Amino acid sequence: MRSFLIRLGLAAAASCLLLPAGAQPDAEPKVPTVIKIVVPFSPGASNDAIARAVAPPLAKRLGTTVIVDNKPGAAGVIGADAVAKGPRDGSVLLLTSSTFLTAAATQPRLPYDPVAAFAPVAMVGQGPLLLAVSAQTGIRTPAELVAAARAKPGTLTYGTSGMGSIAHMATEMFSDSAKVQLRHVPYKGAANALMDMAAGQIDVMISNYSSLASQIKSGRVRPLAVTSRQATPAFPDLPPLGSVAPGFAADIWVSVLAPAGTPAPLVQRLNRELNAIAATPELRALLEADGAVPAALSPAELAQRIKEDLAVWKKVAAEKRIAVD
Known part of the structure; x- marks a missing residue:
């Protein structure tokens, strides 16, 4: 028994030697003040x-x-x-x-x-962005949007918070996937674009829900689809935009x-x-x-x-x- 305890003590001492000075086994890393x-x-x-x-x-x-x-x-x-x-x-x-x-x-x-x-x-x-349209367009589904865009290429306008914004990039990606032509109208901020879409000055906008929410609730803006690959429980009534634009997805x-x-x-x-x-x-x-x-x-x-x-x-x-x- 004595020899077993000695061997156990030596093993424990050896394991401690493998640790940096002052460290403890499985110690959490030091967190800044x-x-x-x-x-x-x-x-x-x-x-x-x-x-x-x-x-x-x-x-x-x-x-x-x-x-x-x-x-x-x-x-x-x-x-x-x-x-x-x-x-x-x-x-x-x-x-x-x-x-x-x-x-x-x-x-x-x-x-x-x-x-x-x-x-x-x-x-x-x-999560997804939402694609929405001005209620004044009369468009109610993604398929209707695509049909309207194909009927008059380059006529429907879409607003963004500026060149190179994620809304700009996502809308261009959607246009390619759906084989439609939309005309870009860049703004200085998404809020300005949303105001013009609610007033019917522009037709389409991709944005996050929190930005669109007030005008959706007012009925002046109509959400049509989510940009995620699949439908989402947060917006159960909105289909994925990929349903009319094969391969499109942009979370x-x-x-x-x-x-x-x-x-x-x-x-x-x-x-x-x-x-x-x-x-x-x-x-x-x-x-x-x-x-x-x-x-x-x-x-x-x-x-x-x-x-x-x-x-x-x-x-x-x-x-x-x-x-x-």
């Missing part, structure tokens, strides 16, 4: 609302302070660049949307590499990224916590208000999704010659 979540859009936008809903529970779960810092400008590029060049210790994170990739596809002189400069952490949520997402080089154990810890937060009733309700749902991807799965989506948007930008200086 303060974490800043950079939102590359203005306060009040949907991404900002999500970041401010995520910050308090993330702070509680990590036992640290989490603040939200808005850095808008250049379709999200200014905020993303600040994070790409930030410290690699988990103290600075980027909460952004699919616009991160459409900007990368349409802006040839980005100050960072959208793949190499970031460590994907977690996807908070994803949007909100994700958290860290600067490349952030320690992998910390990225994994943040991934676990963010996935758990996104699944809470509070965050689920916030996402569902825009037709989105939580998406519990691993960092590796999110990295693959980013590469795939970027390739899609780069293809659209190249084929349509969409470039933003």
Whole structure:
């Protein structure tokens, strides 16, 4: 018995020697005292609302302070660049949307590499955009929209928040898939485009539900379809746009990224916590208000999704010659 205890003690001592000084087996990675979540859009936008809903529970779960810092400008590029060049210790994170990739596809002189400069952490949520028309068009189904567009090519107009926006890219992709010609009318902001569509000045618009909601409820704007590959429970009466545009699909997402080089154990810890937060009733309700749902991807799965989506948007930008200086 004595010899067995001696051997057991030696084995335990040997295992401790394999650990770094001061470390404990399965110890959680060190968390920064303060974490800043950079939102590359203005306060009040949907991404900002999500970041401010995520910050308090993330702070509680990590036992640290989490603040939200808005850095808008250049379709999200200014905020993303600040994070790409930030410290690699988990103290600075980027909460952004699919616009991160459409900007990368349409802006040839980005100050960072959208793949190499970031460590994907977690996807908070994803969901479809909606295609809607002015009620004054009289169009009530996706098939009627396609028929009207084919009857008079280039006559129907669609509004977006600007050149290279995700709405611009998605509508161009839809036009190709449906083999129709729509005329682009870029605006300075989605709200201005929506006002004109409600007034009948433009015909069509692809946007997120929260932007369209007030005019849908007023009856001045009519939703026709979702941009997701399949129908979604959030909008059970709306068919996927792919039903009239074979192969078309364009989900949007909100994700958290860290600067490349952030320690992998910390990225994994943040991934676990963010996935758990996104699944809470509070965050689920916030996402569902825009037709989105939580998406519990691993960092590796999110990295693959980013590469795939970027390739899609780069293809659209190249084929349509969409470039933003």
